[in-house]
Amino acid sequence: MKALREFRFENRAFWRNPAAAFFTFMFPLMFLFLFPTIFGSGDIPGPSGETITGETFYVPAIGVFAIITATYTNNAMTLLFAREEGVLKRKRGTPLRTRDYMLGRIMHSMFITFLLVAITVTVGKLFFGVAIPSETLPAFIVTVLTGAFAFCALGIAISGVLPNVEAGPPVVNASILPLLFISNVFIPTADAPEWLTTVAKVFPVYHFAEATLISFSPFTEGNGFEWNNLAIVAVWGVAGILIAFKTFAWEPKRK
Amino acid sequence: MAAKAIEVSGLHKSYGSHEAVRGVDLVVDEGDVFALLGPNGAGKTTTVEILEGHRHRSSGTVSVLDHDPGKGEPTYKQRIGIVLQETGVERYLTVAEAVDLYRGYYPNPLGVDEVIEIVGLTDKRDERIVKLSGGQQRRLDVAVGLAGDPDLLFLDEPTTGFDPSARRGAWEMIRNLKSLGKTVLLTTHYMDEAQALADRVAIIAAGKIIAEGPPDGLLQTADTITTIRFVKPSAELPPAISYRTTETGFCEISTSEPVAILNELTGWAIQNSVDLAGLSVARPTLEDVYLQLVRASEKGKDQ
Known part of the structure; x- marks a missing residue:
């Protein structure tokens, strides 16, 4: 399968750039250390009387942030560079199909996300006493992978409309950071005006964060699958792919 | 074919x-x-x-x-x-x-x-x-x-x-x-x-x-010029041969009839015991042909 082959080479190239790989995985761990240090971390009693460390509640937020960075931001930026360097134009001259190239990237994003979350949760458990849910674990994994798919697709989509590499960081940040702030990821938005939350609910970050939070919370009853939230995230992902096909640029845009 | x-x-x-x-x-x-x-x-x-x-x-x-x-x-x-x-x-x-x-x-x-x-x-x-x-x-x-x-x-x-x-x-x-x-x-x-x-x-x-x-065909069909070069002799060249003198003391003759010019030049040199030091005959290169054609096309465009 062509996409699988693309994924394999993408993956090989990824690990050959140790600085990029190392900080992709270090990023959430830094926050795992920073957040409790800044905001404090009180232990609270769990649903069956056990002690749950405050770090447990930081993990989903940090996970959401790290996943979006590793998929949305990262794909938008690396595609811009690949376009500017002519790697994409070279690919365009081969029989490789657009869909196989995109699918390979999405598979790579989902794989990296899986590792990223596994490492964060494991380090969290070993060093910060983070409680890993057992009953809702499948829901947590499905949620994380759905988010990886959707934000990777959206990253590919936005790269196609960006005019050049220099425009990459400001536009990508401007498109994602405000959403992270209004979507109850780092800052509780309970006191925010209602219209702001209404706006946030249009976009996928809010729903991804909510589904992740619920599937990782020790207080969740049932299997933890947030089907409504997951569906909205997935629809954004599919829309991302459709837009990506429309806007994908294989050559640097010059005027 | x-x-x-x-x-x-x-x-x-x-x-x-x-x-x-x-x-x-x-x-x-x-x-x-x-x-x-x-x-x-x-x-x-x-x-x-x-x-x-x-x-x-x-x-x-x-x-x-x-x-x-x-x-x-x-x-x-x-x-x-x-x-x-x-x-x-x-x-x-x-x-x-x-x-x-x-x-x-x-x-x-x-x-x-x-x-x-x-x-x-x-x-x-x-x-x-x-x-x-x-x-x-x-x-x-x-x-x-x-x-x-x-x-x-x-x-x-x-x-x-x-x-x-x-x-x-x-x-x-x-x-x-x-x-x-x-x-x-x-x-x-x-x-x-x-x-x-x-x-x-x-x-x-x-x-x-x-x-x-x-490439060889282009060289032949184009209206190109052969360049004959030699160190300027002390004796006066025959008046029929028009040449220019380079800064380095060479005579340069550009001609579309190299055979006739060479015949006259070498005949004169032997008769007068003149040594044509550094004599070279350069046929036009593809670059000459290229430059000539491109210039001609640019001129044509301006008119």
Whole structure:
């Protein structure tokens, strides 16, 4: 399968750039250390009387942030560079199909996300006493992978409309950071005006964060699958792919 | 008669109101090395990119290997190899891995080591691409273009920026490709390169082909001038010979009738026991022909 082959080479190239790989995985761990240090971390009693460390509640937020960075931001930026360097134009001259190239990237994003979350949760458990849910674990994994798919697709989509590499960081940040702030990821938005939350609910970050939070919370009853939230995230992902096909640029845009 | 690899007629391409290509006709035989020459902005790259399938034409008919490149069919791309300038490759892979990645896109590719040997990178097989020199990266470009065992290879200025020995190496490589039976469409700014490699050349200026034929044929048909040079003797030259004196003390005679002039000159020299030191007769090069044709075309455009 062509996409699988693309994924394999993408993956090989990824690990050959140790600085990029190392900080992709270090990023959430830094926050795992920073957040409790800044905001404090009180232990609270769990649903069956056990002690749950405050770090447990930081993990989903940090996970959401790290996943979006590793998929949305990262794909938008690396595609811009690949376009500017002519790697994409070279690919365009081969029989490789657009869909196989995109699918390979999405598979790579989902794989990296899986590792990223596994490492964060494991380090969290070993060093910060983070409680890993057992009953809702499948829901947590499905949620994380759905988010990886959707934000990777959206990253590919936005790269196609960006005019050049220099425009990459400001536009990508401007498109994602405000959403992270209004979507109850780092800052509780309970006191925010209602219209702001209404706006946030249009976009996928809010729903991804909510589904992740619920599937990782020790207080969740049932299997933890947030089907409504997951569906909205997935629809954004599919829309991302459709837009990506429309806007994908294989050559640097010059005027 | 050889089969045709490329047939183009009446090709036009406009970008907005600017007409980059205005009526190009072109035929390339299978198995030929064909060089497309022309100044920057003459429509050379646009023409080649239309043939490669990177650009859509405004009008005209184009057939490459019996395909219409404008349709972007994978079955067409399976049969061509494209080596452009300024196209990167996954930098963190090794030479062998990059060749392997790209050969995987084709149904009947060449072997990894076979390709690497053709371009002369066997020593660098397992080197990361980031660590290659400029010349080696260019060879890798060709290797990647060749990996799918294409019938037709597009080479866009393959030796720009090479030192002289690297250029000779690249020429050897292109001759190898020809001996493998590949058709090669080459663009270059080096006339000696075209003269050394091409079976036929076409010169494109202001969006049109202004001359086409085998390099030697172009030299003969063009209205070109032979230059005779020798150290200025102390004796006065016969009045029938008009010459100019260079700053370095040479006489230079430009003529379209070198035989008659040489006859008169050498006859006079023997009679008067004059030693024509440093005597040389230079036939026009492809570069002279090229410059003459391009200038003439520019003049024609101004009028």
